[in-house]
Amino acid sequence: MKITDAKVILTCPGRNFVTVKITTEDGLYGIGDATLNGREKSVVSYLEDYVLPALIGRDAQRIEDIWQFVYRGPYWRRGPVGMTALAGVDVALWDLKAKAANMPLYQLLGGRSRDRIMTYTHANGEDIEATLAAVEKARKQGYQAIRVQCGIPGIDKIYGVPKGGKAYEPADADLPSEESWSTHKYLNFIPRVFEEIRREFGPDLHLLHDVHHRLTPIEAARLGKELEPYHLFWLEDAVPAENQDVFKLIRQHTTTPLAVGEIFNSIHDCRELIQNQLIDYIRTSVVHAGGITQMRRIADFASLWGVRTGSHGATDLSPVCMGAALHFDYWVPNFGVQEHMPHSELMESVFTRAYQFEDGFFTPGETPGHGVDIDEVEAAKYPYKRASLPVNRLEDGTLWHW
Structure with a gap:
C-alpha cells in the first residue's frame, strides 16, 4: 500500500x-x-x-x-x-x-465496547426562560445529556449563546470581534439557572456546563460548590489549564465532576491531571490530539485512574472527525459521553456519512473505514473565507480568556 x-x-x-x-x-x-x-x-x-x-x-x-x-x-x-x-x-x-x-x-481497533454512544447537545438561551425552552427541545429530541449555557444579565454577549435563535458559530468575523466579561455577574447568576432547570425537569437529565476557562481556581471552586445541589454531569474548562496544579485547589473544595482538554494536543497536557485524579473526564479530540493513535494512548492512560472520555464535538470539527470519533467511542472501554453539535445541511452537503443518530445516541455504521467521505466537486463550490474567534475583555478593558 x-x-x-x-x-x-x-x-x-x-x-x-x-x-x-x-x-x-x-x-x-x-x-x-x-x-x-x-x-x-x-x-x-x-x-x-x-x-x-x-x-x-x-x-x-x-x-x-x-x-x-x-x-x-x-x-x-x-x-x-x-x-x-x-x-x-x-x-x-x-x-x-x-x-x-x-x-x-471500530472493528480494527478491537471491536465495540457498547451498543450505542450517548451524546450531549447544547441548550442555549438569552435568558432563563429561553434556556428552559431549549432544554425542553433537546429533551424531546431524545437527549439524556444536555450542556446548558445562558445569557447573563448585564453582559451583552456570552459564550455559547447566539442572538436571534440562530445556531451558535463563534467564529463570527473576518478579524476578531471583542466581547466583555464580568466574573462577578456570572458567578451570581449561573446557580439560579441550574436551580430553575432542576425545578422544571427533575433529577434525571445529565446537565453539563462550560465555563470556557474564565475563572481563577478559587472562583471555580466556589462555582463547583454552589452547583453541587444540582448534580452536574460535569463542569467544563473551569480555569485555564496550562498550570495543571491549579486543579488541586478546585478539587479540594467541590465534588462537582470536572472536565477539561478540548484544546489539549498531547498526552503531556493532561498527564498530571489524570494521574493525580484531578479531573473526571478528558475532552481531547481526535483532530487536535494527534489522531486516533494518540487518543488511544490517552484513553488507556486515563483508564488506570478512573478518568473517562468526553470528546469535543462542536462544529469546528468536520463530519470526518465526527465519524472517526464515533468509531473511537464505540471501542474505548472508559467512554463517558460524546459532544454533538449538529452540522448544518450546507455543511453536510459536502460529506457523506454512515453514522446514525437516534434519540440522543449515535452508532457509527458498518461501512469499511470511518464511514465518512468528501464530495470534492461540492467542496470546490465553497472557497475558504477567513473567520476569527472573538477575544474577551473585562469590564475595565483588561484582556481576558475567551
Whole structure:
C-alpha cells in the first residue's frame, strides 16, 4: 500500500474545514480532518509544505511508524498546528487500513465496547426562560445529556449563546470581534439557572456546563460548590489549564465532576491531571490530539485512574472527525459521553456519512473505514473565507480568556 498522492481539501460550506486525502497505488484512499478553528491555513501550509510531500512512497499500512515520523522527525514537536496536521494524516491512514481490511474502523481497533454512544447537545438561551425552552427541545429530541449555557444579565454577549435563535458559530468575523466579561455577574447568576432547570425537569437529565476557562481556581471552586445541589454531569474548562496544579485547589473544595482538554494536543497536557485524579473526564479530540493513535494512548492512560472520555464535538470539527470519533467511542472501554453539535445541511452537503443518530445516541455504521467521505466537486463550490474567534475583555478593558 505505497502512498502515491497526498493532498489537502480546504472548503467553507458555512464554516472552514480542512480535509487530508491520502491515496495509495492500488487506488484506495482515506481521509482525515485537520481543522483548527480560526487557524486553518496555518495547518494547510504545514501539511502542504512539509508533511505531505514526505509521505509519498511510504507504506500506508505503517501507521505507527508514520505517526512517529511526523511527530519526532521535525524536532519541533507538539503544538496545535503540528498536532492537528498529524491528526489529519493519522485518521486518513486508519481509514485506509480499515478499508483495506474491509471492516469498520471500530472493528480494527478491537471491536465495540457498547451498543450505542450517548451524546450531549447544547441548550442555549438569552435568558432563563429561553434556556428552559431549549432544554425542553433537546429533551424531546431524545437527549439524556444536555450542556446548558445562558445569557447573563448585564453582559451583552456570552459564550455559547447566539442572538436571534440562530445556531451558535463563534467564529463570527473576518478579524476578531471583542466581547466583555464580568466574573462577578456570572458567578451570581449561573446557580439560579441550574436551580430553575432542576425545578422544571427533575433529577434525571445529565446537565453539563462550560465555563470556557474564565475563572481563577478559587472562583471555580466556589462555582463547583454552589452547583453541587444540582448534580452536574460535569463542569467544563473551569480555569485555564496550562498550570495543571491549579486543579488541586478546585478539587479540594467541590465534588462537582470536572472536565477539561478540548484544546489539549498531547498526552503531556493532561498527564498530571489524570494521574493525580484531578479531573473526571478528558475532552481531547481526535483532530487536535494527534489522531486516533494518540487518543488511544490517552484513553488507556486515563483508564488506570478512573478518568473517562468526553470528546469535543462542536462544529469546528468536520463530519470526518465526527465519524472517526464515533468509531473511537464505540471501542474505548472508559467512554463517558460524546459532544454533538449538529452540522448544518450546507455543511453536510459536502460529506457523506454512515453514522446514525437516534434519540440522543449515535452508532457509527458498518461501512469499511470511518464511514465518512468528501464530495470534492461540492467542496470546490465553497472557497475558504477567513473567520476569527472573538477575544474577551473585562469590564475595565483588561484582556481576558475567551
